[in-house]
Amino acid sequence: MASEQPQEDTRTIPLKILVDKQRNKVVFVEATKDFVDTIFSFLSLPLGTIVRLLSNNNDNNNDQQQRRSQSSSFLGNIKNLYKTVQNISNDVWNNPFCRHMLLNPRNPCESLCMNLFLNVDNSEPSRNNAQNGVFVKENGSLFLVSDDLKIVPSSSVTSMQLLMELGYSDLTQIEEVTHNIGKQEILNLLKYTLTSHEPLTNTILGSSSKNKEIPPNQFASTVKVTPCTSDTKKIDVKVIQSKSKKNIVFAETNGDFVDFIFSFLAVPLGSVVNLLGANNFAGCVGNLYKSVENLDSSWCTDSRTVLLNPGVAHQFGCRNQPLNIPEVQPPPITYYYGTGTPKQVFTHRVLWRNYYDTVKAMIEGGVISKSHESIYHAKSLIALDPRSLNGSKEVDMGFVKRAALYCVENDLKVKPHSANSFLLCLKELSLSLDDLEANVISIGEAEALSFLGAFLTSRFTLTSGLKDLLSVPKQESTLLDVPKPESTFFMLI
DSSP states (O other): OOSSOOOOOOOOEEEEEEEETTTTEEEEEEEOHHHHHHHHGGGGSBHHHHHHHHHTOOOOSOHHHHHHHHTOHHHHHHHHHHHHHHHSOGGGBSSTHHHHHHHSOOOTTHHHHTTOSSOOOTTSOOOOOOTTOSSBOOSSOOEEEETTOOEEEOOHHHHHHHHHHTTOOOGGGEEEEEEEEOHHHHHHHHHHHHHOSOHHIIIIISSOOSOOSSOOOOOOSSOOOOOOOSOOOOEEEEEEEETTTTEEEEEEEOHHHHHHHHGGGGSBHHHHHHHHOGGGOSTTHHHHHHHHHHSOGGGBOGGGGGGGSOOBOTTOSOTTOOSOOOBOOOOOOOOEEEEEEEEEEEEEEETTEEEEEEEEEEEEEEEEESOSTTSBSOEEOOOOOTTOSTTBOOSSOOSBOSSSOEEEETTOOEEEOOHHHHHHHHHHHTOOGGGEEEEEEEEOHHHHHHHHHHHHHOSOHHHHHHGGGTTSOOOOOOTTSOOOOOOOOBOOO
16 A cells, blocks of 8 residues: 555546436436446445545535435445544554554555556556556447446447437437546545436536436345355354334444454445345445446456455455455465675676676665575565564454454444443433343354445444344353453564
C-alpha cells in the first residue's frame, strides 16, 4: 500500500448521453471500454476501501440524494463498522498494524486495477497501461450503459431495443449531450450504485428524475440463504436478549467472532454479491454484477471472471472464517537476505584494456534480493503474517487478541468487555436485569450467510441475523472460558 497520498487524477472519460428532457433522466450512455472497465472494477473494491473513498469525496448533489445514500442500511452499516475499527482501543489488536490493514484493505485485483485508465482506488498508483483493456477488450467497440447499470455492446439494434424496452417510441423528448466524467463523479457513481435505482441520473445530472413509476429496489427484510453442508468451523457466541423487546441487546464473545465481523471490511463487493445473490441488493449492484456475468466472452478479457468472486487479498483473511471466501495466494517468490553485493573495482590498465576485480561491497543493514547469486552470505527469508505478534511464524493469525472477551452491540459496535460497559449499556436502553436472558448459539456457514445478509439489510444486525437461531436449543458451550495466551515462536534466519 502506498505510503504517500497520490496526486489528484485529472483525467476524464468522454461519454455520449441520451437525456429524457421531460423527466430529467439519463436514458443511457454510450461509452468506451475505459468507462466500462472502471465501473466493473467497483466489484473488486473491499468494503473498507469503499467507505474510505466515499468519506474523502465531496458530493455536491442535492440534499434528497444525500438523505437517500445516508438511509442505506448497507452503506450505513459499513460506515459504522469502519468507525468502530477507527475508534476501538489500541489494546485489542495483535499489533498496531492490524487496525491499519482493516482501514486500508488491499484490493485482491490491484495488479489489474493499476492498469485502468481511471482507477478510483488510490491505494496504489496507476500504471496508465490500459490500451489493451483490463476487463473488456480494446477493439474499438462501444458499450451502452443504462441508467440502472445494465451494460451491453452498442449497436443500432441494441439501441433501438433498449429504447423500446424503456417505452420511448417518441424520440422528440430525447436529446444527446456529451460529457467528460472524472474521478470525483466516478466516486459519486460508486455511492449511487449502492443506494439508488438511477445512479447515472444522480451522478451526471446531479438530480433525481421526475419518473416515480419505478420505485427503488428495496431490500428484503431478511436475506434467505440455503444451508450449506460443508464442514466449516463454528463460532460460539453468547447473546443477551431482552424478553420484553424481543431483540438482542448485545453479544459476549471471543476474538473469533470479532475477527469475523471486522473482516467484512476486507471483503470485496463482488464476493459479497457472489455469496448472497445479485437480487438481494439495493441500488444497482445486482445489475452491475449480472452485466459482468452475462457479457459475452468475445467482448471480455480473461480477467473479467475474477470480478465475480475476487476473494480477499493474501493475509487479509479471517482465521476461523465460516464463509466460503477464498484468499488470494501470491505467486511463490523466494527472497534472500545478504550482507553485501558484488562490485567491480578497477585494478589496472594494459594498453587499451581495463581490468577489474570483483569485491564485496558491504551494505549497512544488509540487502534483500530475489537472486541468491547476487548477494553475499545469502539466507532465505520467510514472509511473516503482518498481524503476527512479535514476529511469530504462526499461520492463520487474526486481527484482534484471542485471549479476551468483547461486547458486540446490536448495531455491531464493538468494545472490550467489562462490567462497566455492560451496566452502561443496560442504563442507556432502560433495561432491567430480570428482563434479560442469555443463550449460546453456534455460527457456521449457513448462519454466517444469514448474518451477512442482515448486515446488508438492517441497522440491527445482531437481532436480524441471529434471532431465528435463539429458538434452537444449544449445547453447553465453553465460550466464556478465556483461553490461555498463545505461545509465540520466532524464526531465526
